[in-house]
Amino acid sequence: MKVLLDILRRENAEAAPWHQCIPFETADTNATVASALTAINADPSLRDTEGRPVTPIRWECSCLQKKCGACAMRINGVPRLACDAQLADLGETVRLAPLGKFPVVADLMVDRSGMMQQLRDMRLWLETDEPAADPDALAASYEASRCLQCGCCLEVCPNFYVDGDFYGMAAAVPVSRIVAEADEAQMADLRRAYRSHVYEGCGKSLACRDICPAGIDIEGLLVRSNAAAVWKRRRKGRK
Numbered sequence: 001m002k003v004l005l006d007i008l009r010r011e012n013a014e015a016a017p018w019h020q021c022i023p024f025e026t027a028d029t030n031a032t033v034a035s036a037l038t039a040i041n042a043d044p045s046l047r048d049t050e051g052r053p054v055t056p057i058r059w060e061c062s063c064l065q066k067k068c069g070a071c072a073m074r075i076n077g078v079p080r081l082a083c084d085a086q087l088a089d090l091g092e093t094v095r096l097a098p099l100g101k102f103p104v105v106a107d108l109m110v111d112r113s114g115m116m117q118q119l120r121d122m123r124l125w126l127e128t129d130e131p132a133a134d135p136d137a138l139a140a141s142y143e144a145s146r147c148l149q150c151g152c153c154l155e156v157c158p159n160f161y162v163d164g165d166f167y168g169m170a171a172a173v174p175v176s177r178i179v180a181e182a183d184e185a186q187m188a189d190l191r192r193a194y195r196s197h198v199y200e201g202c203g204k205s206l207a208c209r210d211i212c213p214a215g216i217d218i219e220g221l222l223v224r225s226n227a228a229a230v231w232k233r234r235r236k237g238r239k
């Protein structure tokens, strides 16, 4: 299999971006964007289409099994996980660019610490050891716990900006886990945070719904959280 990787490169946060087109060939029919980047970085003799050397491409990965979210980037314009993007499905030219909502560190690597700070701002941890008694709430909690914090949903959201007051689904999905299990004392603070940072900023367009690489039921969790945190519907198994 032969593809041309068109990579948006940048030396550092201040440098101007530029495109580097790198021919890539592999016998592995299951090769992914992640395995291609790994192979390219392991070959110092590689040249691009203009004969220039290919210096190591900065990108992030950890699990290579769709579990950590670190390798999220724009692939042919769509935010997705590099370790879950098979070259065979991507056409002859594969365009790679960093996620656009976060500051770029270098090449395909972005700084997602703002997203993590937003989770801390919302105090997204449980203050009780007691699990929710209701099996339906536990199922919702489990569904929410599958969030990778990859940021793909933020990339397609028209209302999310990294320094804005609206924190997007990367916060709203973990909120729904806490909503499912929190006691009423914790819910009072959480309701205020949820209204300010999720409910009031979300346009409900659901552009985020189908992009999640973990396949999380974003719409279902949003409906549950709105019911509990905004409309104060009683949650089963909680006083």
Ligand code: SF4
Pocket: 156, 157, 158, 159, 160, 168, 169, 201, 202, 203, 204, 205, 206, 207, 208, 209
């Ligand atoms: S429903 Fe629309 S506004 Fe709300 S988080 Fe999803 S994409 Fe953003």
Ligand code: SF4
Pocket: 069, 146, 147, 148, 149, 150, 151, 152, 153, 154, 169, 170, 173, 211, 212, 213, 214, 215, 216, 218
């Ligand atoms: S909800 Fe899905 S797309 Fe958004 S951060 Fe979590 S795993 Fe990524």
Ligand code: FES
Pocket: 060, 061, 062, 063, 064, 065, 066, 067, 068, 069, 070, 071, 072, 081, 082, 083, 084
């Ligand atoms: S490297 Fe962990 S999700 Fe891709």
